[in-house]
Amino acid sequence: MSHSLLLQGSRTQLINQLVYFDEQKKDFLDQYFPNSAKERSKIELLLSVYSATLEKILGEFNEESLNSTVLIGSRMKISYLEDGFTDSYTIVFPHQAEPNSNKISFLSPIGLQLLMAKINETYQLKISSGEIDVKLEEIMYNNCGYL
Numbered sequence: 001m002s003h004s005l006l007l008q009g010s011r012t013q014l015i016n017q018l019v020y021f022d023e024q025k026k027d028f029l030d031q032y033f034p035n036s037a038k039e040r041s042k043i044e045l046l047l048s049v050y051s052a053t054l055e056k057i058l059g060e061f062n063e064e065s066l067n068s069t070v071l072i073g074s075r076m077k078i079s080y081l082e083d084g085f086t087d088s089y090t091i092v093f094p095h096q097a098e099p100n101s102n103k104i105s106f107l108s109p110i111g112l113q114l115l116m117a118k119i120n121e122t123y124q125l126k127i128s129s130g131e132i133d134v135k136l137e138e139i140m141y142n143n144c145g146y147l
Contacts, residue, residue: 007066014071017054017071018051018058029043050071067140070117070118071141072115074141075140076138078134081122082133089114091115094107119138120135
């Protein structure tokens with residue numbers, strides 16, 4: 001498949017996400033946060049910021065902008081600063097999560113903290129055992145953001 005077709009497919013996926021969150025946000029929130037007003041409000045705000053981020057990326061659409069920010073459908077490589085160990089994760093919709101394959105939901109604790117993260121930035125992630133410093137080494141949007 002040609003590079004331009006892959007890029008066009010990525011653009012289509014992002015547009016589909018934008019339309020989905022515009023038209024189906026209430027249903028999505030009802031499904032995942034039916035009884036938690038506080039958490040629901042937090043995710044609703046996150047989705048608004050995410051949609052604005054998608055609009056910005058689509059407005060200047062190119063490979064560099066596509067791979068500069070973690071999106072739903074992005075594979076990212078992170079480096080743990082304490083020991084230099086690296087790991088890769090793909091951020092996906094909740095129904096696509098496969099933790100054994102390093103596909104994590106954007107609603108997971110790590111997914112929420114890294115969604116919209118920027119390449120070459122350092123982040124302090126809150127994990128069950130405390131906090132850990134990581135650097136976002138690489139982002140590659142790989143068309144896993146389908147609905």
